[in-house]
Amino acid sequence: MGLYLSGDILNKNNPKKLTKVFTEKEYAYRSFFENSPNGNLIFDHQGNLLYSNKAAINMLSPKDKDLLNKNFNLFENLAISPKLSELIEDKGEYQTEINVDEEFIKSYFPYSPISFKEKYLEVRITQQRSSGSPDDFFFVQLRDITEEKQKLDNLKENEILFRSIVENSHEGIFMVDDQYKFVYANDQLSEILNTPKEEIIGEDFRKFVDEDYVEDVAEKYKKRQRGEKVPPRYFIEVKKRGGERRRVELSSTATTKLKGGVKTIAQILDVTDKTEIQRKLNESIEIFNKISDQTFMTILILQDNEIKYSNRNFGSGIGYSKEEIKNWTFRNFIEIIHPKDRDFVLEQARKKQKGLDGTVNHYSFRVIKKDGSIAWQEIYSKSITYDQNPADLIMMIDITEKKESENQLIESEKKFRRIFEAIPDLFFLISEDLTVLDYQGKEEQLYISPEEFLGKKLTNFFSGELNKKVKNAVATTLKTKKARIVEYGLNFDGEMRFFEARLLYYDKNQVAIFIREITHRKRAVNMIKEEYEKLKELDQIRKDLISRVSHELKTPIMSISGALEMLLNLHKDNFQKDQIELLHIIIKNNERLESLIRNLLDVIRIENQRISIAKKNHNINTLIKEVSEEMKIFLKQRRINLSFDLEKDLILPLDKIRIEQVFINLLSNAIKNTPPNGRVIIKTQTKENRCVIVFQDTGIGLTEKEKDKIFTKFGKIERHGEGLEYLDIRGSGLGLYISKQIILLHNGEIEVDSKGRHKGTKFIIKLPLEKSN
Structure with a gap:
């Protein structure tokens, strides 16, 4: 409750009390008390009013001048505690505030007119004692603090408002002293740094700044403290708890109006996400510009009939340079559009720029190139928002070649249709469920009439x-x-007639079928098959004949060979020299005949797949040496130098007799085809888990044509001419064919290499190294 007081200047009805209160000296202060701007009141020890000046009356009740006659009491009317003496004794004085308002007036002064401004008074009470009087009195001073109170209330409201703004700001707001220490931080700063406010206050601001920025921030801080010019805003990185770095925008100001020296008030705004968005936006713009400049399309943005953007392709497709079109307006662009297409393009551009409905996004039109020729452009456009206003995004591509290709395609289709119609084949278009959709052909070629099969299924007309x-x-x-x-x-x-149907994929559920009669071809094929079977029978007769002849010849040849050996061994002395030479000639030719018969029998076995091999582990180098020893006499006769380059201990599974047969063939060929004083070298080595055997000579060599023939059956190569007298041309042409088959039966390979005539020959054998069990 507030209080309202009124009073008189002097209590003339009580002169004795005044005499006790005021001494003669005190009267000298009357004028001071009367004219003081503060209200001065004197109460006896019972709280009764003894004195009040004008200021007090005006403060308490300007309309009531007779406070003394109203029995105005300190304890009752001013609501001062009766224990005032004790309160004053504790502190030397008692001080409070009172609010003079309407409620107080109605309670204590119902007779006083209510016409006033609400006010606040500061009350200060001291206890005094006058000379010569045993009783104390209370001296009360009143001071009008209404204006101060209002200013203080306004200040508090402003402080509340300021604190609300600061605490709810999206920016981190803080204050640091001249030692970089935090003296204030709002909640947003705590969130940005991921650190509780109580752990921020008192900490050094530099602790939260990234090391790369500390020196620069400290320098700007010092300059601002000294009053020097510093950029109002700049970017730094701060460290969150946990080590994460965040990019922030910082602004600050220094003030000397606060207690405790120079303070810096600053705010930071976390722009990490914004920076990242801006970076991505810049990347997107850069990528768009690169794509836009590299694409074959012309890209334009039209707004208010102005070209707001164009890529580098603009103009190039119609013969204009970049320099020529850099200052083009939309009107210049419209002028190159073909007159027959101009109105339509203009109408579409107008609607798109205004964001209207009823537009066509994809169409083609003609333009007039710089040289006067016509070019076709295909346009894709749509309404967009550009700089917050409607615009028309246009993408154009030159389709002149496409148009020409389409025209050519139309012509090709016409030609194709003419050719198609001229094809004697029957054409049917069949659906997935075998329904006949269409046909093309002569009716005399049809099995049944079109009316019977169109729209019906093929399965209705054929057998199961x-x-x-x-x-x-x-x-x-x-x-x-x-x-x-x-x-x-x-x-x-x-009559049975035969047909060939060619099925082609036509569509996802349709098949095109072309049918032609092949009765004559079928009969010719059957005839060929019959002839082929007859040839097979003749070939088998040939094989059987060779086999029987070879076996039949083998017995008398062996008998002749035995008889000749007996003649030479038992009756040599009965023959003359020339007779013995004739016998040796017969023996050699007999041996050749035996070799031929053996080869023929091997060929028959190979063709009938009756040849077999028996593998055992053998040292390949030993076999080479043994074969070479057998051929020693021939090497000597031909004056051939034989050398070896053999890798040690090459053991592998093979058929000894058959492999020796191969080696004899290869070494014999080398001797026969190498001139006197020539060289033959045999090499062995392991490579890629295989044994590689090389027979290399310095002989006649092979041409490409001869290399293709050399491993074939009866692939004997006839070579005659000057300088080739040394060649031994005897042989059946079966040896290398049989050798290759033997190597293949060992899962190996054999190949020949020669650089050409008179450059020697190299036979290379590759056999697997796996050992047999």
Whole structure:
């Protein structure tokens, strides 16, 4: 409750009390008390009013001048505690505030007119004692603090408002002293740094700044403290708890109006996400510009009939340079559009720029190039927002070649149709369920009339087996999208005729079928098959004849060979020299005949797949040495130098007799085809888990044509001419053929290499190194 007081200047009805209160000296202060701007009141020890000046009356009740006669009491009317003496004794004085308002007036002065401004008074009370009086009195001073109170209330409201703004700001706001220590931080700063406010206050601001920025921030801080000019805003990075760095925008100001020296008030705004967004936006713009400049399209943005953006392709497709079009307006662009297309393009551009409905996003139009020729442009456009206003995004591509290709395609289609119509084949278009959709062909070629099969299924006209074949072929063609061929026969008036159907993928559920009659071809093929079977029979007769002849010749040849050996061994002395030479000639030719018969028998075995091998582990180098020893006499006769380059301990599974046969053939060939004083070298080595055997000579060599022939059956190479007298041309041409087959039976390879005539020959054998069990 507030209080309202009124009073008189002097209590003239009580002169004795005044005499006690005021001494003669005190009267000298009357004028001071009367004219003081503060209200001065004197109460006796019982709280009764003894004195009040004008200021007190005006403060308490300007309309009531007779406070003394109203029995105005300190304890009752001013609501001062009766224990005032004790309160004053504790502190020397008692001080409080009172609010003079309407409620107080109604309670204590109902007789006083209510016409006032609410006010606040500061009350200060001291206890005094006058000379010569045993009783104390209370001296009360009143001071009008209404204006101060209002200013203080306004200040508090402003402080509340300021604190609300600061605490709810999206920026981190803080204050640091001249030692970089935090003296204030709002909640947003705590969130940005991920650190509780109580852990921020008192900490050094530099602790939260990234090391790369500390020196720069400290320098700016010192300059601002000294009053020097510093950028109002700049960017730094701060460290969150946990080590994460955040990019912030910092602004600050220094003030000397606060207690405790110079303070810096600053705010930081976390722009990490904004920076990242801006970076990505810049990247997107850069990528867009690069794509835009590298694309084959012309890209334009039209707004208010102005070209706001164009890429580097603008103009190049119509013969204008970048320099020529850099100052073009939309009107210049419209002028190059073909007159027949201009109105339509203008109308579309107008609607797009205004964001209206009823537009066409994709169309083509003609433009007039710089040289006067016509070019076709295909346009894709749409309404967009550019700089917060509607605009038309246009993408154009030159389709002149495409248009020309389309025209050519139309012409090609016409030609194709003419050719198609001229093809003698029957054409049918079949659906996935085998319904006949269309056909092309002469009616005399048809099995039944078109009225009977169009719109109906093929399965209605064929037998079960043929239906199954057709169904499978159509399904497979649709699935694989690959062409298929089906052959079938139909009975026409008792005559079997044959047809070939070519199925082509036409659409996702349609197949095109071209049918032609192949009766004559079928008969020719059957005739060829019959002739082929006859040839096979003749070939088998040939094989059987060779086999029988070889076996039949083998017995008398062996008898002749035995008889000749007996003649030479038992009756040599009975023959003359020239007779003995004739016997040796017969023996050599007999041996050749034996070799030929053996080779013929091997060929027969190979062709009938009756040749077999028995593998055992053998040292390949040992076999080479043994074969070379057997051929020693021939080497000597031909004056051939034989050398070896053999890798040690090459053991592998092989058929000893058959491999020796191969080695004899290769070494014999080298001797026969190398001139006197020539060289033959045999090498062995391991390479990639295989044994490699090389027979290399310095002989006649091979041409490319001869290399292709040398491993074939009866692939004997005839070479004659000057300088080739040394060649031994005897042989059947079966040795290398048999040798290759033997190597293949060992899962190996044999090949020949020669740089050409008179450059020698190299036979290379490769056998697997796995050992047999």
